Amino acid sequence: MTLEFCGAAQTVTGSQHLLTFNGKRILLDCGMFQGRREEANRINRTFLFDPATIDIVILSHAHIDHSGNLPTLVKNGFTGTIYATPATRDLCSIMLADSAMIQTKDAEYLLHHKGILIEPLYTIDDVSQVMQQFQSIPYHTDFEPIPGVKAKFYDAGHLLGSAITVLEWDEKGSHKRLAFTGDIGRSNRPILKDPDFFGNVDYLICESTYGGRLHEKEVDLRQELLRIIDDVIYKRGKLIIPAFSVGRTQDIIYYLNDLSNHHQLPNIPVFIDSPLAISATHVFRLHPECYNESVRKLLYNDPDPFEFKGLKYTREVVESKRIGRLKKPCVIIAGSGMCESGRVLHHLGHGISKERNTVLFLGYNAPYTLGRKIAQGDKYVNIFGDSHKVRAKVEQLSGLSGHADHDELLMFLSHINASKVDKVFLVHGELDHQEAFKTALEQKGFKSVTIPSKGDIVEL
Ligand SMILES: [Zn+2]
Numbered sequence: 215m216t217l218e219f220c221g222a223a224q225t226v227t228g229s230q231h232l233l234t235f236n237g238k239r240i241l242l243d244c245g246m247f248q249g250r251r252e253e254a255n256r257i258n259r260t261f262l263f264d265p266a267t268i269d270i271v272i273l274s275h276a277h278i279d280h281s282g283n284l285p286t287l288v289k290n291g292f293t294g295t296i297y298a299t300p301a302t303r304d305l306c307s308i309m310l311a312d313s314a315m316i317q318t319k320d321a322e323y324l325l326h327h328k329g330i331l332i333e334p335l336y337t338i339d340d341v342s343q344v345m346q347q348f349q350s351i352p353y354h355t356d357f358e359p360i361p362g363v364k365a366k367f368y369d370a371g372h373l374l375g376s377a378i379t380v381l382e383w384d385e386k387g388s389h390k391r392l393a394f395t396g397d398i399g400r401s402n403r404p405i406l407k408d409p410d411f412f413g414n415v416d417y418l419i420c421e422s423t424y425g426g427r428l429h430e431k432e433v434d435l436r437q438e439l440l441r442i443i444d445d446v447i448y449k450r451g452k453l454i455i456p457a458f459s460v461g462r463t464q465d466i467i468y469y470l471n472d473l474s475n476h477h478q479l480p481n482i483p484v485f486i487d488s489p490l491a492i493s494a495t496h497v498f499r500l501h502p503e504c505y506n507e508s509v510r511k512l513l514y515n516d517p518d519p520f521e522f523k524g525l526k527y528t529r530e531v532v533e534s535k536r537i538g539r540l541k542k543p544c545v546i547i548a549g550s551g552m553c554e555s556g557r558v559l560h561h562l563g564h565g566i567s568k569e570r571n572t573v574l575f576l577g578y579n580a581p582y583t584l585g586r587k588i589a590q591g592d593k594y595v596n597i598f599g600d601s602h603k604v605r606a607k608v609e610q611l612s613g614l615s616g617h618a619d620h621d622e623l624l625m626f627l628s629h630i631n632a633s634k635v636d637k638v639f640l641v642h643g644e645l646d647h648q649e650a651f652k653t654a655l656e657q658k659g660f661k662s663v664t665i666p667s668k669g670d671i672v673e674l
Contacts, residue, residue, distance in 0.1 A: 215385060215392075215674040217419075219666040220262040221245060222642045226423060227279035229642055231394065232263060235383060238360040239263070241271045242379065242394050242419070246282030246313070246335075258283055258335055262669060266291030270359045273298040274396025275376035276305035276460070282313050284344045285336035293347070297359055299367055300350040301375025301501040305460060308493040310341045316555075352503070353377065353410075368410035371399030372616050373461055374497065374504050380412050390674065392417040397642070398618045398626060404465045405498070405519075407506045409618070411629040416636045417674055420627070422643035424619040426650025432613040436469050440478060442574055442609055447480055447543045451570030454606075456558045456585055458551035459491035462576055462614050464498050466547060467520050468509075474522035475515075484525045487534050487548040487557050492527045495520050538564045551577065553584035562588075563597045571606040576614050624654055632659035637672070640665045 220241075221230035228247030233240040247257040265287045273296055274280050284296065284306070298306070317334035324330040351357050353367050362384070367377035379394045393415045401408040446453040457463045463486065473479040486492060499520060502513065512519055528534050534557050537546055548558040565571040566588070579585035587595050588608055594601050618626060638660050640648045645665065652663045666672070 215383065215390070216671055217417075217639070217674055218262070218671045219639070219641065219668055221247065221668065222279070223666050223668040223670065224643075224645045224648065226642060226644060228257065228283070229274070229280045229396075230261075230283070231419060231641065232268075233381070235360065235363055238269045239267055240359060240363070240381075241268050241287075243274055243280045243396070244271055244282075244284045244287050245280040246278050248279060255332065255335070258286060261287070261290070264291070266293075268292050268294060270294045271296045272359060272365065272379050272394075273302055273306070274379060274394065275370065275373045276302045276309050277373060277397065278309060278313055280396060281306050281310065283335075285310060285314065285340035288344050288347065289336055289340045295359075296344070296348045297351055297357065297365070298348060299353060299375040299377050301497065301504050302377065303345075303348045303350045303375075304497045304500060305373070305375060305494065306348070307341075307345050308490065308497065309460065310344060311338055312490050314338045314341050368412045369407050369504070370396050371401070371403065371406050371409035372397040373399070374406065374464075374501055378410065378412055380415065390417070391415045392419070392674070394419040395421050397421050397423065397616070398623060399616055400618050400622055403506070403616075404468045405505060405509055407504065409626055413629075414631050414634045416634070418630070418635055418638045420623075420638060420640055422623070422640040422648045422651040423617050424623065425640070425643050425647035425652075425654075426620055427647060428621060429615055429619045430612040433611065435611060435613055436473055436478075438611055439466075439469060440473060442572060443480060443482060443545065445607075446545075446570075446572050447482060449570040449572075450543055451568065451572060451606075452540075452543065452561075452565055453545045453572050453574060454558065454561045454565055455545065455547045455574045455576065456551055456553045456562075457491070457547050457549065457576055459488050459549045460494040461616055462551065463488070463491040463547055463549075464495055464520065465614050466576065467495065467525070470525070470545075471516070471519050471522045474524070479522070479524070482524060482543055482545060483540075484545040485537050485547065486525070486527045487537060487546055487561070489529050491547070491549060492529050495527070534560070537561070551585065552579045553588065559584075559597055563600070563602065566595065566597070566604055566606050567602050569605045569607075573606050573608050575608070575610045577612065578615070620651065620654065623651065624658060627655070628658070633661075635660055636662065637674070638663040639672075
C-alpha cells in the first residue's frame with residue numbers, strides 16, 4: 215500500500231489523499247481548496263493524478279473542503295463509486311449544488327462587472343452526475359471498496375453523517391489497519407453523537423486543525439440566547455444571527471426548540487432566512503440515526519425538534535424582503551456565517567445602524583471578512599458599496615464549534631495504544647498548529663509523527 219498526499223497537506227482546505235493497493239487507487243476525500251480566487255482556481259482545476267485512473271472515492275463528510283471538488287474529478291474522467299454515509303450523500307446533494315450555483319454566479323459577475331471570462335469550475339449538470347456515483351454505507355458496516363481491502367465508517371461527531379474511515383488489508387503476511395479521521399468533532403454536542411472510538415491502528419491520518427489551540431470556555435448557550443432575546447424584545451429591535459447554514463443553524467434551532475418545549479422562549483417570531491439552511495434542516499430530519507441519545511429520547515414527545523411555535527422558514531425572496539420591513543421584534547438567522555454573501559447582508563444593511571438591534575456571532579470570523587470587521591468593533595462597515603455606521607449591539611457566543619480543540623483531540627486519541635501505531639500523518643492544519651500538535655502527540659508516546667507536504671509519497 216502506498217499513500218500520496220494530494221491536498222490539505224500543511225493547509226486547512228482541499229483534503230485529498232491517495233492510496234494505491236495492487237494497482238487499484240482509492241482517493242480519500244476530494245475537497246475544494248479555498249483561498250484567493252486565482253490560486254484556488256489553479257489548484258482546484260489541476261489534480262496531482264489523472265482522475266480517470268482513480269477506482270473509488272471514500273468521502274469523510276460533506277463540508278466543501280472535503281467534498282467540493284468531486285464534480286471536477288467526475289468532469290475529468292472519474293467514473294467509479296463514491297462511498298459515504300447516507301447523511302453525507304444527502305448533504306452533498308444540496309451543498310455541491312449550492313457550490314455550483316456560487317461558481318456560476320461568480321463567473322457571471324466577473325464577466326459583466328470586470329470583463330473577465332472564467333469558466334465555472336463545475337455546473338449543476340456535473341453535480342447531477344456526481345450524485346449518481348454515490349453508494350451510501352451506514353456506520354459500523356463492513357464493505358469492500360476494492361478487492362483485498364475492507365472498510366468501515368465510524369461516527370466522527372463533527373457534522374451530520376461525518377465519518378472516520380478504517381481500512382484493513384493483508385500484506386506480506388501481516389494484517390494492517392489504517393484510520394483516516396476526516397474532521398473530528400466534540401463530545402456533548404446538541405444533536406450529534408460523540409466521536410466513536412475505532413480501536414488500535416498501524417497507520418493514522420489525522421486532522422490537526424485546532425493543534426495548539428483551545429476553544430473558549432463554554433457558556434450556557436440556552437440561557438445566553440434567552441438573555442439576548444429578552445434584551446431585543448425590551449429594545450423592540452431585531453436579533454440578526456449570521457450563521458453557517460449546515461450545522462450551526464440546526465444547533466440553534468434545536469436550542470430554541472428546547473427553550474420552547476420548556477415554555478421559556480418568549481413569544482417572538484424566529485425566521486430561518488436561508489434556502490440552503492432550510493434544505494439542510496430537512497436533511498437533518500431525515501437522519502435520526504445520527505442523533506445522540508437525548509435527541510432520540512426527545513423524539514417520543516416531540517417528533518420534530520426543528521419546529522416550534524413562532525419558527526418560520528422563509529425560502530422565497532419576497533418573504534425575506536417582508537422580514538426587512540417588519541416593525542416588531544424578531545430573530546433572523548441567515549447565512550453566510552461570516553457575512554461575505556447571502557441574505558444576511560440585506561438584514562445587516564437594514565439593521566446595523568439602528569441601536570435597538572443586536573447582531574450575534576456564533577463562531578469564528580476569518581480575517582478581512584465583514585463578520586470579522588463587525589465582531590472586532592469597526593465603527594463603519596461597507597455593505598453593498600454603502601458605508602454604514604455600526605450602532606447595533608454586537609454579541610458573540612462560543613461553544614458551537616464542530617471541531618475538537620487541541621486537548622479534545624488528544625483526549626479522543628488516548629483510546630488508541632500509541633506504542634502500537636507505526637506512523638501518524640498530520641493533515642488538514644496550518645503548519646504552526648500542526649507542529650504544536652506533533653509535539654503533544656510525541657509526548658503521549660506516538661512515534662514517527664510526520665507532517666507531509668503536498669506530493670509526498672510514503673510506503674505503508
Ligand atoms: Zn469539516
